[in-house]
Amino acid sequence: MTRVRLAAETDFSGFRAAARDLLRQGVEPRDVEFAVAGHEPGLFEDAPAGGGPTASSRPVPAVSRAFLSTIASASLHREPARFALIYRILWRLVDEPGLAQVASDPDVARLGALAKAVRRDIHKMHAFVRFRAVEGPDGEAFIAWYEPDHHVVEAAAPFFARRFASLLWTILTPERCVRWTGDALEYSDGVDRAVAPTGDDLEDLWRRYYASVFNPARVNPTAMRAEMPRRFWRNLPEAQLIQDLVAEAPSRAAAMVAAAPTLPVARRGAKLVDEDAERSEAAAPGLPALADRIQGCRECPLWEPATQGVPGEGPAHAALMIVGEQPGDEEDLAGRPFVGPAGRLLDRALAQAGVPRDAVYVTNAVKHFKFEPRGKRRIHKKPEAREIRACLPWLEQEFTLVRPDVVVMLGASAAQAVLGHTVAVTRVRGEVLDLAEGRRGLVTTHPSYVLRLPDREAAEAAFEALVRDLAQAWALARPA
Numbered sequence: 221m222t223r224v225r226l227a228a229e230t231d232f233s234g235f236r237a238a239a240r241d242l243l244r245q246g247v248e249p250r251d252v253e254f255a256v257a258g259h260e261p262g263l264f265e266d267a268p269a270g271g272g273p274t275a276s277s278r279p280v281p282a283v284s285r286a287f288l289s290t291i292a293s294a295s296l297h298r299e300p301a302r303f304a305l306i307y308r309i310l311w312r313l314v315d316e317p318g319l320a321q322v323a324s325d326p327d328v329a330r331l332g333a334l335a336k337a338v339r340r341d342i343h344k345m346h347a348f349v350r351f352r353a354v355e356g357p358d359g360e361a362f363i364a365w366y367e368p369d370h371h372v373v374e375a376a377a378p379f380f381a382r383r384f385a386s387l388l389w390t391i392l393t394p395e396r397c398v399r400w401t402g403d404a405l406e407y408s409d410g411v412d413r414a415v416a417p418t419g420d421d422l423e424d425l426w427r428r429y430y431a432s433v434f435n436p437a438r439v440n441p442t443a444m445r446a447e448m449p450r451r452f453w454r455n456l457p458e459a460q461l462i463q464d465l466v467a468e469a470p471s472r473a474a475a476m477v478a479a480a481p482t483l484p485v486a487r488r489g490a491k492l493v494d495e496d497a498e499r500s501e502a503a504a505p506g507l508p509a510l511a512d513r514i515q516g517c518r519e520c521p522l523w524e525p526a527t528q529g530v531p532g533e534g535p536a537h538a539a540l541m542i543v544g545e546q547p548g549d550e551e552d553l554a555g556r557p558f559v560g561p562a563g564r565l566l567d568r569a570l571a572q573a574g575v576p577r578d579a580v581y582v583t584n585a586v587k588h589f590k591f592e593p594r595g596k597r598r599i600h601k602k603p604e605a606r607e608i609r610a611c612l613p614w615l616e617q618e619f620t621l622v623r624p625d626v627v628v629m630l631g632a633s634a635a636q637a638v639l640g641h642t643v644a645v646t647r648v649r650g651e652v653l654d655l656a657e658g659r660r661g662l663v664t665t666h667p668s669y670v671l672r673l674p675d676r677e678a679a680e681a682a683f684e685a686l687v688r689d690l691a692q693a694w695a696l697a698r699p700a
């Protein structure tokens with residue numbers, strides 16, 4: 221048996237180097253074991269990579285960048301057998317070069333599921349970390365306690381560095397801690413889960429942590445503050461977000477630090493948010509904060525050419541949520557959903573269906589406008605599945621915050637996001653679908669489809685059908 225000891229749970233480069241050696245030596249998957257240093261005391265201490273039996277040497281398979289990204293994500297899963305799985309797939313790829321595309325293959329499907337869980341965990345960390353302000357030795361700093369499901373601290377941290385580049389912040393987790401010094405991310409060992417802080421204990425924990433990692437040569441907060449005096453902070457979106465979060469602290473300190481985002485997932489199942497708190501009026505700030513966080517999202521390339529992210533809009537708790545595909549040209553400029561031609565048609569359809577527009581929460585599966593420049597015009601482009609997937613955690617958070625009873629999916633992209641698979645709109649239209657957490661869903665056509673129909677009669681018929689679907693959804697959401 222060949223035993224490979226990786227330096228850390230996130231030692232993907234170490235794994236790649238070992239896997240290359242093992243393949244070259246022809247070590248079969250069944251003859252290799254992977255473990256992380258410190259997690260198997262004594263067992264792997266003297267076992268260098270690739271020291272086992274050899275068969276025939278195998279070439280290192282070429283994998284696409286997308287598949288490599290899937291592998292890298294999967295490697296951050298908490299599943300102990302993930303490295304063995306990846307090595308087995310790499311081994312098989314030599315004989316089965318098309319394997320990565322075989323979604324039904326059990327190994328490929330498992331890899332995809334691990335990668336998906338990790339990506340979702342990164343999104344959750346981006347969305348649910350809550351900072352609180354503390355006065356530290358260097359002046360004001362922001363601290364948070366968080367418990368990710370997987371080994372994602374290093375993968376998630378650059379987002380916070382970009383989002384809160386001007387502030388000093390620290391995120392403490394049971395496995396790894398990360399600190400932004402103003403110009404670099406510094407990682408250190410995690411904090412014992414047994415001392416997970418609640419309320420003001422977080423500050424004490426942070427002070428102890430800070431004292432253990434403090435390196436005065438690495439920070440110059442005085443210079444930082446001189447560059448960005450506090451009076452300017454109100455103009456910075458990231459500082460405003462932090463101020464909003466901090467402002468919630470006096471009334472919801474326990475919920476911020478413990479109940480809402482940071483309660484250990486293991487103790488609360490899949491629920492990351494305190495349901496009762498989120499249903500209450502006190503949860504209303506959740507949607508504005510979410511809208512702010514969407515502006516900082518860089519999880520897919522769509523943010524770059526777009527003017528801004530377009531979050532959903534509507535009551536903090538709406539019985540009916542309507543999900544479209546993505547913002548259009550006017551929505552991109554206005555920063556609001558459904559304000560362009562398709563939105564105006566939707567308004568008319570809602571009115572005709574007897575649905576009060578202001579009772580409905582409207583949003584999109586993808587939050588940034590995808591387009592192709594053509595002269596001075598920006599032509600809508602359909603989002604790809606990977607972009608819909610990348611954006612899904614934002615939609616899920618809207619579900620969590622708004623808690624709709626009924627979800628109307630406008631068109632195939634919205635249906636794909638909500639249902640998790642592609643459907644033919646015409647096939648499922650009119651069918652009441654069971655969604656997660658007891659919600660019900662209806663798929664109908666997107667208003668832009670109605671607008672595109674060249675034939676007036678066909679357009680009128682499509683409009684009437686849309687009205688009928690909206691009326692059906694409203695009847696479900698508000699049964700008489």
Ligand code: SF4
Binds near residue numbers: 521522587611614
């Ligand atoms: S489209 Fe969605 S996932 Fe992509 S950058 Fe915008 S908010 Fe993030």
